[in-house]
Amino acid sequence: MGVLDPRTNDATYRRLAVVTVTEAERRAPPDDDEDEETSESHP
Amino acid sequence: MIGVAAATLLVTLAASSRSASDPLDAYRRFVATPAATRLLAVARAEMERYWSDAPADSAAAPPDSIADWPAAPVAVYLTLRDGATTRACVGSPAPVRASLEATVKALAVEALRADRRHPVVRREELERVRVVIAFTDEGVLLADPMLVDPGRDGLLVGSPRGHVAFLPGEARTVRWALSRRSAWACSTRAPTTRPTGGSRS
Numbered sequence: 001m002g003v004l005d006p007r008t009n010d011a012t013y014r015r016l017a018v019v020t021v022t023e024a025e026r027r028a029p030p031d032d033d034e035d036e037e038t039s040e041s042h043p
Numbered sequence: 044m045i046g047v048a049a050a051t052l053l054v055t056l057a058a059s060s061r062s063a064s065d066p067l068d069a070y071r072r073f074v075a076t077p078a079a080t081r082l083l084a085v086a087r088a089e090m091e092r093y094w095s096d097a098p099a100d101s102a103a104a105p106p107d108s109i110a111d112w113p114a115a116p117v118a119v120y121l122t123l124r125d126g127a128t129t130r131a132c133v134g135s136p137a138p139v140r141a142s143l144e145a146t147v148k149a150l151a152v153e154a155l156r157a158d159r160r161h162p163v164v165r166r167e168e169l170e171r172v173r174v175v176i177a178f179t180d181e182g183v184l185l186a187d188p189m190l191v192d193p194g195r196d197g198l199l200v201g202s203p204r205g206h207v208a209f210l211p212g213e214a215r216t217v218r219w220a221l222s223r224r225s226a227w228a229c230s231t232r233a234p235t236t237r238p239t240g241g242s243r244s
Contacts, residue, residue: 010202010203011201012200012202013185013186013187013188013191013198013199013200013201014181014184014185014198014199015183015185015190015191015197015198016118016179016182016197016198016208017067017179017180017182017196017197018177018178018179018197018210018211019067019070019074019178019179020074020178020210021074021079021082021083021175021176022173022174022175023083023087023173023174023175025173026170026171
């Protein structure tokens with residue numbers, strides 16, 4: 001595992017396409033029976 | 044212990060363009076399935092198991108089987124978010140294990156202790172951090188990192204000393220990200236041989 005100084009002259013740069021899945025917000029249980037569901041957003 | 048209600052799974056798809064040959068297409072479909080939800084649960088269970096005496100196979104993950112790599116394996120990053128702050132982030136330009144589930148388990152444990160830019164994650168912090176799993180393509184080589192939209196695209200910065208990855212939303216501008224050196228980037232494993240071209244348009 002390496003961490004570099006990106007200001008070095010020999011740095012290379014790649015633009016990445018990224019797909020993420022994010023855990024539901026951490027909070028106390030709601031009163032209703034709401035369960036997990038999945039939604040999408042396209043920024 | 045604070046109860047947790049998984050109310051809404053937010054799936055964010057961030058990519059600038061798509062094509063029929065896009066290696067991430069299968070992953071875009073995957074993150075909208077229950078298997079992706081379970082993968083998050085696997086990561087959390089593995090982190091909880093890290094502090095317990097339970098054997099590796101006893102992690103309290105949901106029992107349903109998980110579909111493995113939806114397509115050809117890609118880079119995977121695992122981030123722990125505390126509100127708007129990146130608490131820890133690790134990953135690799137190349138898969139670290141043969142299966143997706145094993146890769147995520149390995150990254151989950153690494154996120155707790157191996158992000159050198161942050162203190163190790165304490166057990167009690169798990170209650171409030173959110174797990175984010177990101178899949179990325181190999182990327183398109185750029186001469187100028189300023190061409191990246193940091194709100195939409197990832198940026199992989201490489202050198203003989205290593206790689207760091209900025210995932211979408213982690214930096215407000217590329218200039219700011221680079222000025223912060225690697226403070227907001229994902230720690231990555233040793234660089235791997237990667238093609239120097241890219242077909243994404």
